[in-house]
Amino acid sequence: MSIVVENLSKRFGTFQAVSDVSFEVPTGQLVALLGPSGSGKSTILRIIAGLEDPDTGRVSLTGEDATSVPVQRRGVGFVFQHYALFRHMTVRQNVAFGLEVRKKPKAEIEEKVERLLKLVQLHGYADRYPSQLSGGQRQRVALARSLAPEPKVLLLDEPFGALDARVRDELRAWLRRLHDEVHVTSLFVTHDQQEAFEVSDQVVVLNHGKVEQYGPPQQLYERPVSPFVAQFLGQVNVLPMKALWNPQAIDLKHIQEAFGSDVLNTEEAVYVRPHDLDIHREPNTRPCWRGRIERLTPLGGIVRIDLSINSDERLQIDLPRDQQLALSLVQGDDVFVSPRSFTPIGPPKQIPGDAAGTFYTI
Amino acid sequence: MASDHDQTGEADGINRLSASKWASLPIGRWLLMTVVIGWFALLILVPTIALARQAFAGGLAPLGRAMASEEFRQAFGMTLGITLVAVVVNTIFGVCFALVLVRQRFWGKTLADGLVDLPFAISPVVTGLMLVVLYGPDGWIGRHLETGGFRVVYALPGMILATLFVTLPFVVRGVVPVLQEFGVDQVEAAYILGAGRWVTFWRVTLPSIRWGLAYSMLLLIARSLGEFGAVMVVSGNLLGHTQTATLYVHDGIEGFRPEGAYAASLILAAVSFFMLIGMETFRKRLKASKQS
Amino acid sequence: MASVETTRSGGDTGLPDLVLRGMTLGYLGWMVVLPIIALGFQSLVAGPQAFLDAVLDPQAVHALKLTVVTALVMVVINVVMGTATAWVLVRYEFPGKKVMNALIDLPFAVPTVVTGLMLVLLYGPSSVLGTILGTYGFSVIYSQPGIVLALLFVSYPFVIRSVQPVLLELDRAEEEAAATMGASGWLTFWRVTLPTLAPAIFTGAALSFGRALGEFGSVILVAGNQPMKTKTTPLYVFGEIESGNKQGAMAVSLVLLALSLGVLISLNLYQRRWSLEDGK
Numbered sequence A: 001m002s003i004v005v006e007n008l009s010k011r012f013g014t015f016q017a018v019s020d021v022s023f024e025v026p027t028g029q030l031v032a033l034l035g036p037s038g039s040g041k042s043t044i045l046r047i048i049a050g051l052e053d054p055d056t057g058r059v060s061l062t063g064e065d066a067t068s069v070p071v072q073r074r075g076v077g078f079v080f081q082h083y084a085l086f087r088h089m090t091v092r093q094n095v096a097f098g099l100e101v102r103k104k105p106k107a108e109i110e111e112k113v114e115r116l117l118k119l120v121q122l123h124g125y126a127d128r129y130p131s132q133l134s135g136g137q138r139q140r141v142a143l144a145r146s147l148a149p150e151p152k153v154l155l156l157d158e159p160f161g162a163l164d165a166r167v168r169d170e171l172r173a174w175l176r177r178l179h180d181e182v183h184v185t186s187l188f189v190t191h192d193q194q195e196a197f198e199v200s201d202q203v204v205v206l207n208h209g210k211v212e213q214y215g216p217p218q219q220l221y222e223r224p225v226s227p228f229v230a231q232f233l234g235q236v237n238v239l240p241m242k243a244l245w246n247p248q249a250i251d252l253k254h255i256q257e258a259f260g261s262d263v264l265n266t267e268e269a270v271y272v273r274p275h276d277l278d279i280h281r282e283p284n285t286r287p288c289w290r291g292r293i294e295r296l297t298p299l300g301g302i303v304r305i306d307l308s309i310n311s312d313e314r315l316q317i318d319l320p321r322d323q324q325l326a327l328s329l330v331q332g333d334d335v336f337v338s339p340r341s342f343t344p345i346g347p348p349k350q351i352p353g354d355a356a357g358t359f360y361t362i
Numbered sequence B: 001m002a003s004d005h006d007q008t009g010e011a012d013g014i015n016r017l018s019a020s021k022w023a024s025l026p027i028g029r030w031l032l033m034t035v036v037i038g039w040f041a042l043l044i045l046v047p048t049i050a051l052a053r054q055a056f057a058g059g060l061a062p063l064g065r066a067m068a069s070e071e072f073r074q075a076f077g078m079t080l081g082i083t084l085v086a087v088v089v090n091t092i093f094g095v096c097f098a099l100v101l102v103r104q105r106f107w108g109k110t111l112a113d114g115l116v117d118l119p120f121a122i123s124p125v126v127t128g129l130m131l132v133v134l135y136g137p138d139g140w141i142g143r144h145l146e147t148g149g150f151r152v153v154y155a156l157p158g159m160i161l162a163t164l165f166v167t168l169p170f171v172v173r174g175v176v177p178v179l180q181e182f183g184v185d186q187v188e189a190a191y192i193l194g195a196g197r198w199v200t201f202w203r204v205t206l207p208s209i210r211w212g213l214a215y216s217m218l219l220l221i222a223r224s225l226g227e228f229g230a231v232m233v234v235s236g237n238l239l240g241h242t243q244t245a246t247l248y249v250h251d252g253i254e255g256f257r258p259e260g261a262y263a264a265s266l267i268l269a270a271v272s273f274f275m276l277i278g279m280e281t282f283r284k285r286l287k288a289s290k291q292s
Numbered sequence C: 001m002a003s004v005e006t007t008r009s010g011g012d013t014g015l016p017d018l019v020l021r022g023m024t025l026g027y028l029g030w031m032v033v034l035p036i037i038a039l040g041f042q043s044l045v046a047g048p049q050a051f052l053d054a055v056l057d058p059q060a061v062h063a064l065k066l067t068v069v070t071a072l073v074m075v076v077i078n079v080v081m082g083t084a085t086a087w088v089l090v091r092y093e094f095p096g097k098k099v100m101n102a103l104i105d106l107p108f109a110v111p112t113v114v115t116g117l118m119l120v121l122l123y124g125p126s127s128v129l130g131t132i133l134g135t136y137g138f139s140v141i142y143s144q145p146g147i148v149l150a151l152l153f154v155s156y157p158f159v160i161r162s163v164q165p166v167l168l169e170l171d172r173a174e175e176e177a178a179a180t181m182g183a184s185g186w187l188t189f190w191r192v193t194l195p196t197l198a199p200a201i202f203t204g205a206a207l208s209f210g211r212a213l214g215e216f217g218s219v220i221l222v223a224g225n226q227p228m229k230t231k232t233t234p235l236y237v238f239g240e241i242e243s244g245n246k247q248g249a250m251a252v253s254l255v256l257l258a259l260s261l262g263v264l265i266s267l268n269l270y271q272r273r274w275s276l277e278d279g280k
Helices: A041-049 A091-101 A106-119 A135-147 A165-182 A193-199 A217-222 A227-232 A253-259 A321-327 B012-021 B026-055 B060-068 B070-103 B109-121 B124-135 B142-147 B156-167 B169-182 B185-192 B197-226 B229-235 B245-254 B258-291 C015-044 C048-055 C058-091 C097-103 C112-123 C128-135 C144-154 C156-169 C172-180 C185-214 C217-223 C233-242 C246-277
Strands: A003-012 A015-025 A030-034 A056-061 A076-079 A153-157 A185-190 A202-207 A210-215 A237-240 A269-272 A277-280 A289-299 A302-309 A313-320 A334-339
Touching: A003 A041, A015 A041, A015 A056, A015 A202, A015 A210, A030 A041, A030 A193, A041 A056, A041 A076, A041 A153, A041 A185, A076 A135, A076 B185, A091 A106, A091 A135, A106 A135, A106 A165, A135 A165, A165 A193, A185 A193, A193 A217, A202 A217, A202 A227, A210 A217, A210 A227, A227 A269, A237 A313, A277 A313, A277 A321, A289 A313, A302 A321, A302 A334, A313 A321, B026 B258, B026 C058, B026 C097, B026 C112, B026 C144, B060 B070, B060 B258, B070 B109, B070 B156, B070 B169, B070 B197, B070 B245, B070 B258, B070 C015, B109 B156, B109 B169, B109 C015, B109 C185, B109 C246, B124 B142, B124 B156, B124 B229, B124 C015, B124 C185, B124 C233, B124 C246, B156 B197, B156 B229, B156 C015, B169 B197, B185 B197, B197 B245, B197 B258, B197 C112, B229 B245, B229 C233, B245 B258, B245 C112, B245 C217, B258 C097, B258 C112, C015 C048, C015 C246, C048 C058, C048 C246, C058 C097, C058 C144, C058 C156, C058 C185, C058 C233, C058 C246, C112 C128, C112 C144, C112 C217, C144 C156, C144 C185, C144 C217, C156 C185, C172 C185, C185 C246, C217 C233, C233 C246
Parallel strands: A030 A185, A030 A202, A076 A153, A153 A185
Antiparallel strands: A003 A015, A003 A056, A202 A210, A237 A269, A277 A334, A289 A302, A289 A334, A302 A313
8 A cells, every 4th residue: 555544634723624534545556536626635635745734643654654754754745726836937947856855876867867758748947937837737837746765655736726727638638648758656636527537547535534435437427425426426316215206206115125115214315326317208217207398408429407396396407419419309298217327325235226337227 | 816917018019008198298298298308317426416517526636535535444343234134134034034924824914014014114214212212312212221331222233123124114115025926825835745845935935935035135125225314313423433334424414525415315316226227137037037 | 715724723833933022122122022012111200290391392392393284285186196107107107117116216216315405406585496495485304395205206106106006906897887888988997997906095194204204314304404494303303302302302203103103013914904904
């Protein structure tokens, strides 16, 4: 394990930023800390870097307790959201800084700076100042600078947050490739689930300073342990079980089989992803709700359909464009909707039936 | 965000726009400009020219004689010496205190922040009196120093203290906003890259605040060269003995030895003019560094 | 962007930080606080009666009145001319603008004694201008207008330098919006621009007022130092020190000090409120 965080807590005044957080980052992996703003993700990163002291808890880096090691000697690389490049230094001087501070021989520094600038594809820019570079270029300089002293782990704090959408996409793909090349254990903070999914091997989902769930992205998406994770990772329809308690609306047999016969009287809710819903003109043998199309929003390859059931429950459906055309759906149509699968909430053992399956089909 | 506050509004487009907007009547605009520029000329330029004219009225010979006098040289030497001490001490204090104010949190910080401004508000004469009260022969501190044979008031140490007092706020006030804008990101980056506090200060923080620091140091020097009231009270103004350039000017006029006063004033005014050019340069650099 | 997780909690609080803090606060206390306490203590130690006697001395009272009145006259002129100057410098183009902009700070750089000398040379009884003014029975030097003139010179930059940056940053959109709604130039200025500038103008006015209360070097040469006529409070204090009346000097100094501190503190409070309203 390259990074081990145990029972970390941190309070700012009356605000509990981090409470009892533990997780591990395996060597060589790229792990994302994902959460909404205020969830404590940046604080955790800063504690690991040594920029912030935890109130309680331990941080270990490559097997050694680093909790009281000063920031200068932790051997971490850090990439800031706003780059934090030294503005009065050239690109070359920026990258060389960490090596000069360590009093490395001149030749070695020069050779290494060259190599790193090539790695981040900026070899022609060595004598420019940060102000003469674009945002994406600056962030690549920041990355080269943080890699120069050969850190044990690399920490990135919303590294693409300050960039515009297109550059961000490019840099994400590039970071992934770079990581496959350099293989330095990396932990990066983001509030963008898309980014976490695209780049990382594993994701730590944080909320209110606590770890909600930790695992590979696909697992989090398909098996969220809490409503928060289900809702934070992509769109999801939340339907209270009570709303389904309408014999005309749905064939309940399958649901009762799946969740137990008393489930419909509880406060439980079911979670359905918008792309896990089918639409028909007529009821068929599958369980279905009757609904009315309130709104159609074409989004390129898919059409987003806002549907109302029992006039007070709302559903959102993402339907492939060709299906919408085939059914010639328009606003105001009465249709039948059937879920292809529900997104089960909670640890896998609570899910009845085939626990190993990723989709829970009724 | 701080970077949004760059004073970039001097762009030509804005100026051209305004010409047609507010003063839609060209007459009103010309009137305003004439009044403003006329006021500036009358208040600032004409008196300066009057001094230069008067100083050169008798030709260069009286000026030269005045400058050659022992008294004159001693007065300027004293002023330069005091200024040097004030610059060194208050620059070090100013940078350190600005760092404390911007990067630390502690009880009473707002009070300390306000106390720094006091020397700007206190009359120089009152400053002098306070120092006399404290360091004079029967003052709280002066009493003990006097028995040890060390004179503060009516001697050089008192004049240095007075100058330190009046120039205390400049560097703090000049550096604090630059340091705030600078933030801590680059400092943290340097720490993570392995640099200690000392290295980080010299290689990262100081280069980033240099223009703001240089600008406020010039203001400090200008104030120190020109300080009169406080120094006059603490010096006791013994002729020739403890005299600075400004005291020399005052004595020259009071003592009907005007050539010396004119010569010294002319030099002081010329120096302040050059410092003004320096300030303008530093201010431009500061602005440019903010925009990048 | 000031989310809780990006702000640094306690800042650095290592030993070097504590040493730095202790030393700078110590210097501040020794240099600034201690002399003020000493003055306050020594001027009151002789008892309230002695203090009141010294402060209520007719000459002292007159000096204080004169100081406040001349400062107020200066502030009024300065507010109008300073705002106009800032306006012209920000919004108009004319040859020599850059030079003028740089020279605005000249009064900050020129020693006050030199200022006084300049004014004496220009307006004094032996100068051309002084003679002309004298024939019309109007004297500047050694009379109250001279004091105002000196104060105007030394505080010239304050209003300009506080208004200028605000004017530069002023959202033109507001003015343009007013103009599109049909507001005339003057109306826009009075209803939109001036209220935005008001805090900056007030700051400049307070700074010049504070400066004027304590001004000594330029006034001493210009005023002629006549009791009950041209002796301002700083001159009065100086005179009392010279004549050995330390008690009188200390008492009046304390009043002057309180007045300047009052200006400084109210300015601070005002700026805090203003920046709060501004949402900064």
